[in-house]
Amino acid sequence: MNQLINVKPAVEAAEYRYARGWHCLGEAKDYRDGQLHTLNIFGTRLLAFADEQGAISILDAYCPHMGADLSQGELVNGKVVCPFHHWAFDASGRCAEIPYCKRIPPKAKTRKWLTCEENNLLFVWNNPEGKPPAEGVEIPHLPEIDSDEWDHDWHLDLMMIDTNPRELVDNLVDAQHFGPVHGTPTKYFRNTFKEHIGTQLFMGDSERLGGDLIADSAYYGPATHFTRMRAEYDGLLVESILLNCHVPVGPNQFELRFGVLVKKIPGWTEEQNKQLALDYVNQNRTSFYQDVDIWSHKRRVDMPVLAEGDGPIYQLREWYQQFFMDEADVPAMHKELREFIVVDNR
Incomplete structure (x- = not known):
């Protein structure tokens, strides 16, 4: 699936540096x-x-x-x-x-x-400096990709989105949009940041994706985001992995790829599991495109006015900024684990 999403330009090309x-x-x-x-x-x-x-x-x-x-x-x-x-x-x-x-x-x-x-x-x-990845900066191997218990088709969608990638990355800490946008009020929400990894743990109930939804996710660097999800869906425990990744085309445009892997239900036929995977993938797509629709109409805000419970948006952007500077200039604070529990209504 190919789409073009338009948002007002926010960064001038002459001054832009692409993320490491x-x-x-x-x-x-x-x-x-x-x-x-x-x-x-x-x-x-x-x-x-x-x-x-x-x-x-x-x-x-x-x-x-x-x-x-x-x-x-x-x-x-x-x-x-x-x-x-x-x-x-x-x-x-x-x-x-x-x-x-x-x-x-x-x-x-x-x-x-x-x-x-x-x-x-x-x-x-x-890497604008021309250096290879530092030790430990890598894409993690998902053991599920080797397991016969999982469907190995990512069911990828490709979209072209006309805005700066930071709009997408902001979602990692946006604790309060799940209810208004997705109909999934937040029960528990936590973020951590350390070195090149930023994480989110979300708990809530979703009419679309299932009850007792747990989504444990992480960005590995500035552009690759994996989420492990589990929920009670249509009377079944469904486990899935979401891929949300992007590649910048220019300062205000990026290719966005969104995909889902689904764990097979034991005892079901291949055809039954294939249908479950397609159904759940489509539900995830619908949920994700609700965010895409927001991006298509909003503008970039560098200094947002925040309220209690909004999540560590400024801290996320501070973490994200390390990928746009020389490695020698990255503040030492990023080597330490920082944790933020935003919501706890369990």
Whole structure:
């Protein structure tokens, strides 16, 4: 599903720095189709492709020769062939062949981006300083992805949203929108922040997603959010994992991917479990799109007027800001665990 959500621009492109962190590009299998994939992200154009062994590479898309868009070329024997002069680039980004020249200039190469695959998803690393991830900065492995007890199809939706990604990340601490927007008043709400991880624990009752709903979630860096959920749904205990991730296109636009995994009900047939998964995924989509609709009509507020019970919005933004500065400048306070219990009506 593709949608375009418009919100008033909030950040000027000339002054914008893209967040340091792992960014999800969807399911890895989609890139193993023998095609070149254009990626308009981080204010530039990249291309993704898989070699003959299935290893996925991401390169800067503009040819260092005369600037042609390599993503508009062809993939031949695992090499990207430029549409302009047929220079061929291998998975490392180096030019491997020039049809009219035997000597390859040493500077004939394009940037290769760091990637990883985890939980059947493809991620690309962005760091304006050019450094690899620090120790421990990684996407966690979900053991459920290896279990036959779970449906392994993420049921991903892709949306293009015209606003700054911070609007999305704010939801991590917004304790009081669950009732008005989702019809799910908050019973318990807690946030923690430490290093590159920000968490939320939510408890409440949802007509759409089930009673005694528990949602335990975390951002791993600025852009990848997993939520483990469990609830009594239609007389059944349903467990699921939500993926909510984004990649910036420009300062005020991002690709948003939303997906759900659902645990199978023991004793049910594959067809019954498939139908349950689809039903629950659709309920989650409806709930999530209620947030999307809010973003489509609101504007950015840098200094919100807050009331008691609103949640640690300023503390979240302080945590989020670390991904937009040099690592050496990140305040030491982010190494310490900070906890905020906002609501406790259990």
